[in-house]
Amino acid sequence: MGDFAILLQSGYGRGRALWYNLMASLGTVVGGVSAYFALERMNGVLPYVLALAASSFIYVAVADLIPSLHRRTHLSAALQQLAMIAAGIALIVMVNHWAEGMHPDTPETASVISR
Numbered sequence: 319m320g321d322f323a324i325l326l327q328s329g330y331g332r333g334r335a336l337w338y339n340l341m342a343s344l345g346t347v348v349g350g351v352s353a354y355f356a357l358e359r360m361n362g363v364l365p366y367v368l369a370l371a372a373s374s375f376i377y378v379a380v381a382d383l384i385p386s387l388h389r390r391t392h393l394s395a396a397l398q399q400l401a402m403i404a405a406g407i408a409l410i411v412m413v414n415h416w417a418e419g420m421h422p423d424t425p426e427t428a429s430v431i432s433r
Contacts, residue, residue: 369410373403 321342325335360367377399 365414366407366411369407369414372410373406376406377403 322335322339325338326332330338357364
């Protein structure tokens with residue numbers, strides 16, 4: 319609904335705004351269904367993909383909350399932000415590996431869980 323209102327405020331007519339909003343929503347549905355079926359093949363990389371997605375959402379949230387990130391347009395500032403995002407992803411990966419080491423998947427564990 320918010321996208322529709324933004325399109326209307328941008329000068330699009332109701333029909334065109336509704337069409338663009340429908341196409342954007344359809345893309346979301348196609349992506350969701352594709353991800354659902356791809357999850358079986360992605361078990362090995364899923365934690366890393368989720369870490370990337372989570373860090374991207376966090377960056378967007380922080381960038382909106384801290385407007386000074388938008389004012390710093392120098393290459394060094396962009397590299398610093400990229401390094402911090404990479405550090406966040408690396409931290410999530412390390413915690414994931416640590417957590418897997420704390421709870422290894424063993425046949426005994428799997429048989430207890432499946433009962």
